[in-house]
Amino acid sequence: MAIKHYGNERSGAGGQKLPFSPAVRAGDYVYISGQVAMKENGEIAYGGIEDQTRLTMENVKAALALADCTLDDVFKMNVWLADTRDFWTFNRVYAEFFPGERPARSTVQSQMMVDAKIEIEAIAYKPEK
Numbered sequence: 001m002a003i004k005h006y007g008n009e010r011s012g013a014g015g016q017k018l019p020f021s022p023a024v025r026a027g028d029y030v031y032i033s034g035q036v037a038m039k040e041n042g043e044i045a046y047g048g049i050e051d052q053t054r055l056t057m058e059n060v061k062a063a064l065a066l067a068d069c070t071l072d073d074v075f076k077m078n079v080w081l082a083d084t085r086d087f088w089t090f091n092r093v094y095a096e097f098f099p100g101e102r103p104a105r106s107t108v109q110s111q112m113m114v115d116a117k118i119e120i121e122a123i124a125y126k127p128e129k
Contacts (some may be wrong), residue, residue: 006066
């Protein structure tokens with residue numbers, strides 16, 4: 001089984017190279033590193049949990065696409081919220097991205113390493129071609 005890394009060229013604030021791969025394929029499984037509401041310029045987007053959840057989910061989708069996957073391939077997600085009071089608003093926005101079958105999910109409250117309100121990682125299953 002070969003391990004493939006995707007998206008190593010992505011940079012954070014100030015052009016600093018990020019020390020991880022956004023997506024890694026190990027056989028038929030694709031692991032998506034924790035995504036936050038990071039804009040193209042590497043800065044965290046301003047806004048409340050609704051805006052940050054939307055951008056974070058778009059970043060999850062973009063990381064999945066690096067390995068030729070979509071949200072339909074995701075079977076497990078892990079979510080960290082900076083503030084437990086954001087849980088119900090987060091849930092409402094999150095549900096928009098999964099109108100049908102939904103992956104298993106864990107959600108916890110945690111202090112973030114960057115100035116983000118949310119971080120999401122995903123595990124997808126898509127057989128190699």
